[in-house]
Amino acid sequence: MSLIPAFLDFAQSLQDSAFGTSLAESRYAFPIVEGIHLLGLSISVGLIFLTDLRLVGVLLRGVAIPVLLRQLRPWVLSGFAVTFASGLLLFSAEGATIAVSPAFPAKFLFIFLAGLNALYFEFRLAGLAPVQENQPTLPKRIRFAGLASIGLWVLVIISGRLIPYLP
Amino acid sequence: MSATLEFLNAIQQSAIGSAVAKSNHLVGATAQIFHVLGFIILLSAVLLTNLRLLGVGLRDRSAQQLAGETSKLIWIGLASAVISGLFMFFSAVELYYFNPAFAYKILLLAAAVVVQVLWFRKILSTETPNPVVARIGALLSIGLWFSVGLAGRAIGFV
Numbered sequence: 432m433s434l435i436p437a438f439l440d441f442a443q444s445l446q447d448s449a450f451g452t453s454l455a456e457s458r459y460a461f462p463i464v465e466g467i468h469l470l471g472l473s474i475s476v477g478l479i480f481l482t483d484l485r486l487v488g489v490l491l492r493g494v495a496i497p498v499l500l501r502q503l504r505p506w507v508l509s510g511f512a513v514t515f516a517s518g519l520l521l522f523s524a525e526g527a528t529i530a531v532s533p534a535f536p537a538k539f540l541f542i543f544l545a546g547l548n549a550l551y552f553e554f555r556l557a558g559l560a561p562v563q564e565n566q567p568t569l570p571k572r573i574r575f576a577g578l579a580s581i582g583l584w585v586l587v588i589i590s591g592r593l594i595p596y597l598p
Numbered sequence: 599m600s601a602t603l604e605f606l607n608a609i610q611q612s613a614i615g616s617a618v619a620k621s622n623h624l625v626g627a628t629a630q631i632f633h634v635l636g637f638i639i640l641l642s643a644v645l646l647t648n649l650r651l652l653g654v655g656l657r658d659r660s661a662q663q664l665a666g667e668t669s670k671l672i673w674i675g676l677a678s679a680v681i682s683g684l685f686m687f688f689s690a691v692e693l694y695y696f697n698p699a700f701a702y703k704i705l706l707l708a709a710a711v712v713v714q715v716l717w718f719r720k721i722l723s724t725e726t727p728n729p730v731v732a733r734i735g736a737l738l739s740i741g742l743w744f745s746v747g748l749a750g751r752a753i754g755f756v
Contacts, residue, residue: 477639490667592630
């Protein structure tokens with residue numbers, strides 16, 4: 432596949448650029464961007480965990496799911512925006528170096544799957560009566576979507592943390 | 599060498615400390631994963647209540663109710679982070695002891711826990727807390743926990 436070498440070339444050119452190099456060699460900026468990446472993902476994934484625990488039925492049972500989703504959405508999305516922006520910066524500084532780790536593509540595979548799960552929930556499950564009417568027991572499909580989301584995001588975080596260690 | 603450092607080194611050289619230090623680097627990575635996940639769980643619970651105290655986020659419940667419902671998560675997250683943290687610390691005591699980012703992190707962590715236990719007990723003892731006190735407490739709490747995260751991330755760079 433010529434796509435992967437092209438991608439690695441692109442990553443290398445970013446890393447070799449003046450911007451990428453100065454960020455990678457910076458004393459304060461790079462650790463700060465790493466820290467912001469951590470905080471952004473803590474906000475977005477953390478609030479998603481809470482939402483998922485609601486779907487599974489172990490937390491905030493009195494709160495209607497549509498209300499929970501609507502009121503937390505801006506914060507989840509803001510968290511993702513910060514995580515994504517800082518992620519782009521980190522990639523420009525060291526993308527070519529870390530792309531050799533199998534954990535790197537694994538992380539994005541899990542992000543993609545988590546996104547699919549979220550879309551599936553949003554467009555196929557969120558409109559169903561048990562969700563809209565805040566019924567006390569939710570169908571298995573909805574509880575499973577919550578568990579799948581938790582599992583996938585945990586795998587994203589594990590993959591991310593393993594990047595420097597694999598191979 | 600100070601008595602504290604000698605004591606800490608003794609723990610590092612004990613059976614558990616040296617086992618962890620000599621183990622495969624993936625053991626340390628596993629500890630880090632439990633540490634980060636613990637932090638995220640803890641932060642999500644703290645954030646939910648703090649956003650409510652600021653009048654945003656999940657407003658369907660009072661701050662008092664949210665704090666009550668998520669308190670278990672705070673303990674689970676904190677336990678996971680502290681246990682994995684002790685694990686990592688005792689595998690390389692001198693490395694952390696002399697790291698300034700680690701020192702800041704522990705100080706900020708202590709401050710965050712004190713604010714959580716004392717201030718929040720006061721704020722959340724009533725269904726309708728004083729809005730000014732609530733907002734200051736929420737911002738202080740968020741600021742401290744975020745700083746703990748940033749300081750922790752900085753450890754590897756200092």
